[in-house]
Amino acid sequence: MIRVELSKLLRSRRTWTTVLLIDALPTLVGVLLAVTDLGPRPGEGPAFLSAVLTDGTLFPLAALAIVLPLFLPIAVSVTAGEAIAGEAAAGTLRYVLVRPVGRLRLLVAKLVAAMAFVVLTVLVVAATAYVVGVTLLGDQSVQVVGSTSVSGTSLSTPELVGRTFLALGYAMLCMLGVAAIALFLSTVASSSLGAALGTMSIFVGSSLLLTLDASEAIRDYLPTRYWLAFVDLFRDPILWRDLQAGVILQGTYVAVFFAAAWANFATKDVTE
Template sequence: MLPAEANPPVTIPRLTAPRPTSPWALLASELAVLFGRLRTWALLLALAAIPLLIAAAVKLSSHPVAPGRGPPFLDRITQNGLFVGVTAMVVSVPLFLPLTIGVVAGDTIAGEANLGTLRYLLAAPAGRVRLLLVKYAAAAAFCLAATLTVAAAGALAGVVLFPIGPATLLSGDTIDVGESVVRLLLIAAYVTVSLLGLSAVGLAISTFTDVPVGAMAATIVLSVASQVMDNLPQLDWLHPWLFSHYWLNFADLLRQPISWADFGNNAILQAGYILAGGAVAFGKFTGKDVLS
């Protein structure tokens, strides 16, 4: 029999909990994945094509556009090319921008679940709340990229095909080219804010399914339904609560002085949808069994 000293006690190493992933590192990774996808760039290129088509159609037309015909500001394009971006924004807001936002927002959680990578993200450990915040931040970044794409492509097409000079505002005042660019960027900011509520709705829907196409379709359908209801006079009482109600109310940014009333009302409305969509997403996702 061996002496007691020959059998030293066995030391069991202590297991330490993995350190949480940095939220900034997680966001950087999410943005790299989002903007590294061919689909994302295809969506942005499709948006960029809208102002290019508008500019080409006006340039090649043999008849000048009569005031009041076609989308707002279309008749001003031949006078100042910077109005290409404004007209393209008006055309894109009802359908094309919500469509692209619906694709990205609907894919946030459902896409990861469908690919089988959601449980690995949660094991990083990212944390469910942190993951939701990062996913929404990435969707919001795409909102900004989408609107800036329309504005930039419109400005570029306007500079190439039409004269650029002082712009006459809706109030009758004239501003120089530099301030015209600032007004265009303000409109892009307004539209970006307008789409943040839809992104939150898409995120919430995405937590209810593992099929990203279903979440995308539901988000897009809701954006169309909101705009349809906003045009029904029988639903006047509901209009101020619809997330699409202020989408096209950026004309005051083309007046002198600028009226910020609709910008503020729109921001408050979208903030309400962000909170509501975030609460629904939090309630569903934190109690969801992640099996894939």
């Protein structure tokens, strides 16, 4: 079933359109930076963006920091929100279930497909950003061994590559949290639009609460609390505290919402 879902994902024109649209924003940012040479000052604007004018190889990370807070979660909400509600609305859910595809197996396959979409998007964004960064932006350190960490010290290339992959993994875990919420709502809502919008309102609401001093007591439990903690991977030494808290928090969200999705879907009457 997982293979079927992946094949459906890759064959859908919408998948590729979404990926390209998401990819367009960091590319535009890169081109603008290259043309104007006006980077944000260190500590301002999206993470890493101040550094890319001197070192273009850091642009993939900057691009990730640009798409992670909004674009990627929206796309994941739409993809995972469609999982069950979309099949039900199209009438195909009943034919999938009588093949038979087990209900738990279907949920797992849908979640895997949503993650495959994230991986695909992140890879395309990172690859494009690397090309843009190396060709258009600063290439001062390409010949020199090592890049600059956020803390100002030097990182060797293997270190940088390793930390980049850790950062990608962390970002995917955050998106898995979004996907699990959307999947749950998809088993509840009768329209995929409802499930997607519900998920978006959860993380938009969470981001808003994070800016509020009055929400101090609950902020550590909000789903978007540690989304950007991957920046800490590029400090020297790595600042693990928020990352660990983020992994535990996202893991909990995934477990709770996936369990809720299964509990709801396993005994649901499929009458569409």
